[in-house]
Amino acid sequence: MVLPAGGQDAALVALHAEDGHIVWATGSDAGSYCPAFPISFQGRRCVVGYLQNALIVVELATGKLLCRRELSAGYDEHSAWPLYQEPDLLLTGPFRALAVQSRLQAAAPDTLTSKPRWSSRELSNDILSSVLYQNHIYGFDLKQQQASKHRASRGVFRCLDWVTGKTRWSTDQVGHASVLAADGKLILLNDTGSLILARADPDAFQELGRAQLFEDEICWTPPTLWKGRLFARNPSRVICCFVGRPEDLPDGSVTTPPAEPSRSWRWDSSWLLTRERDFPNDAPSWEEMTLWFTSCLLLLVASVLLATGLKILSNRLFGRNGAPALWPVVFVLGFLGPSALSALADRCIFTWPLSLYAAFHLTVQVSLWARSRPNSRQAGWYARLAILGLLLVAYAYFELCKFIGMFIAWTFLIGFLPASPFTFLAVRAADKQKRLFAIAWTLVAVTAFFWSAQALLLWKQSQLGR
Numbered sequence: 348m349v350l351p352a353g354g355q356d357a358a359l360v361a362l363h364a365e366d367g368h369i370v371w372a373t374g375s376d377a378g379s380y381c382p383a384f385p386i387s388f389q390g391r392r393c394v395v396g397y398l399q400n401a402l403i404v405v406e407l408a409t410g411k412l413l414c415r416r417e418l419s420a421g422y423d424e425h426s427a428w429p430l431y432q433e434p435d436l437l438l439t440g441p442f443r444a445l446a447v448q449s450r451l452q453a454a455a456p457d458t459l460t461s462k463p464r465w466s467s468r469e470l471s472n473d474i475l476s477s478v479l480y481q482n483h484i485y486g487f488d489l490k491q492q493q494a495s496k497h498r499a500s501r502g503v504f505r506c507l508d509w510v511t512g513k514t515r516w517s518t519d520q521v522g523h524a525s526v527l528a529a530d531g532k533l534i535l536l537n538d539t540g541s542l543i544l545a546r547a548d549p550d551a552f553q554e555l556g557r558a559q560l561f562e563d564e565i566c567w568t569p570p571t572l573w574k575g576r577l578f579a580r581n582p583s584r585v586i587c588c589f590v591g592r593p594e595d596l597p598d599g600s601v602t603t604p605p606a607e608p609s610r611s612w613r614w615d616s617s618w619l620l621t622r623e624r625d626f627p628n629d630a631p632s633w634e635e636m637t638l639w640f641t642s643c644l645l646l647l648v649a650s651v652l653l654a655t656g657l658k659i660l661s662n663r664l665f666g667r668n669g670a671p672a673l674w675p676v677v678f679v680l681g682f683l684g685p686s687a688l689s690a691l692a693d694r695c696i697f698t699w700p701l702s703l704y705a706a707f708h709l710t711v712q713v714s715l716w717a718r719s720r721p722n723s724r725q726a727g728w729y730a731r732l733a734i735l736g737l738l739l740v741a742y743a744y745f746e747l748c749k750f751i752g753m754f755i756a757w758t759f760l761i762g763f764l765p766a767s768p769f770t771f772l773a774v775r776a777a778d779k780q781k782r783l784f785a786i787a788w789t790l791v792a793v794t795a796f797f798w799s800a801q802a803l804l805l806w807k808q809s810q811l812g813r
Contacts, residue, residue, distance in 0.1 A: 356373075371409060383396055384397065388453075426472075435451075441474075449464060472487065484506065489502040503517045534572065536570050540566050561586075572590075575590060619686060629755065639797075653676050674705045677702070703760070704796045711767075
């Protein structure tokens with residue numbers, strides 16, 4: 348048993364199957380997610396170690412290093428198995444990295460060389476491996492930098508020629524899927540739980556049928572095929588499907604299909620964020636933050652104009668001279684901003700922090716108003732309800748950020764503290780009818796709220812990059 352343990356003198360470790368004692372250990376590279384890959388070269392049994400930043404080939408019996416090739420620097424994730432057809436080895440790197448096929452050659456009795464033959468940007472595997480079948484590669488070309496749990500990963504399923512690397516066909520009908528090849532067919536389980544049967548045909552994609560095995564949970568575990576049975580699982584369930592000929596089903600076996608998976612109501616969140624970042628869990632760049640902040644300021648100006656227009660309309664229709672409901676309008680426009688602005692700009696523009704600040708400003712406004720009326724129990728209850736509403740908004744914001752894959756955005760919640768004194772001054776200035784001061788302090792408060800936590804993250808990120 349050979350494991351990619353990773354570490355000093357333990358990049359690959361061979362354990363005895365009987366008692367687990369170490370047979371040999373070799374290399375000092377950090378490991379990756381890809382299991383050790385057994386191959387045979389000119390009758391010699393070898394093992395490929397697809398490690399964090401290097402590819403090594405060792406002799407199975409002794410662990411002797413036969414070949415080493417540097418792949419990259421820093422942190423890399425390699426989860427998909429290489430593909431091998433003697434003497435050619437294909438690595439399909441993640442995150443839009445090149446797929447590279449290399450030819451192993453004997454340079455000396457105990458040395459192999461690896462010479463690149465072709466490379467392609469038409470195939471990128473992350474956690475789901477491709478398959479080689481009759482001189483053709485079938486696999487998913489992942490176009491998304493980080494996986495999403497709330498929807499299918501972006502990319503296309505492709506067929507490539509093994510010899511030349513040329514793409515034979517591409518389809519968006521499959522999704523991000525694991526691949527098995529058997530009996531001239533492809534068995535595909537995509538990350539939304541759909542099982543798809545297709546022909547292993549290099550001329551065109553031909554779907555033969557599909558069934559929904561799982562709902563509501565992402566499926567990243569490749570299925571296992573054994574004697575006509577397909578074993579598939581997601582994080583909470585395991586399903587066994589018989590995919591052979593009906594006459595081959597043993598007598599007495601259960602022939603009724605499994606119970607339909609529970610279909611819970613699923614909320615479509617695509618309208619909330621019409622464009623996504625390539626790295627949704629990483630801190631935004633200075634350029635992204637500047638774009639988001641500018642967009643928030645534009646929405647703030649639009650809110651002032653809209654609230655003023657609503658006030659004029661209300662006065663004409665109902666004869667009331669009430670104050671414009673500015674901050675509720677800001678809240679709504681900030682919440683809808685990512686949907687509309689992202690579609691217009693064709694990139695992710697995140698303006699929910701403006702909605703957060705609007706709820707915070709309104710809470711401060713109501714609290715100070717209630718404080719000026721110490722003898723009014725009703726005013727006190729309004730203040731308590733405003734604080735409770737702010738807490739609910741903050742919690743809903745946190746959960747929605749997780750739901751749409753923008754978990755890093757929770758850090759905007761830290762902005763309440765640095766924005767507090769400026770918001771207090773803005774509300775006081777507005778109460779005293781000092782509009783210019785109110786506008787100035789509001790802009791300072793929004794700036795402090797928006798930039799405080801994110802600027803700290805960006806500074807730390809720049810320090811780590813040195």
